[in-house]
Amino acid sequence: MAKQKILIVDDDKDANDIVRDCLDAAGYATIQAFTAEEAIEKADAARLDLVVLDINLPDGSGEMVYAALQGMTSTKSLPVVIISGETPARVRKMQSVKDIPSDDIFIKPLDMAAFLERAHSYLAEKKNRAGRMLLIVDDDASMNEIIKQNLEAAGYSTLSAFGGYDALALAKEKRPDLILLDLNLPAGSGSLAYTVLQSLDGLS
Secondary structure, eight states: OOOOEEEEEOSOHHHHHHHHHHHHHTTOEEEEEOSHHHHHHHHHHSOOSEEEEESOOTTSOHHHHHHHHHHSTTTTTOOEEEEESSOHHHHHHSGGGTTSOGGGEEESSOOHHHHHHHHHHHHHHHHHHHTOEEEEEOSOHHHHHHHHHHHHHTTOEEEEESSHHHHHHHHHHHOOSEEEEOSOOGGGHHHHHHHHHHHSTTTO
């Protein structure tokens, strides 16, 4: 199984290397970035599981990186752990990151045991989601794709169907853990699919 991938964003090379070494030793794959621009480029290009973000960067604050991550479909659902020389209270006053829980803010020098425990908890949760299959049923191809991208960014596996009959065939074959069904499918096939799905063992 492929290792879960973490992007470490810190302009301090020594600090970045320390975090990298600890995460590598814990069995994760790591990518390093040292500037805001580099962080955004690498986050968009890689399929990440977690971002470790220094809020104070030289070429644009970590706030800018966080806002960019929230704005991209591929990264908007990524968990982000903040590292900073600032106090948690000062970090939360920054507008774009004000809703980040205190448990996700670590002050330098890092309590590495607590930091690793937090990273483990996020990555274990995402690994659990990766084992879950969701079936998206919507005849609107663009909406189907938007839902698919958001769910996959959050770590889920997905299947897509565009009509009730296709949905029934996929559901019987793949036995998804959850079905997202648009009831307003053409020719009433959404309601029909719902009725039939309720009668299938393991899908009711």
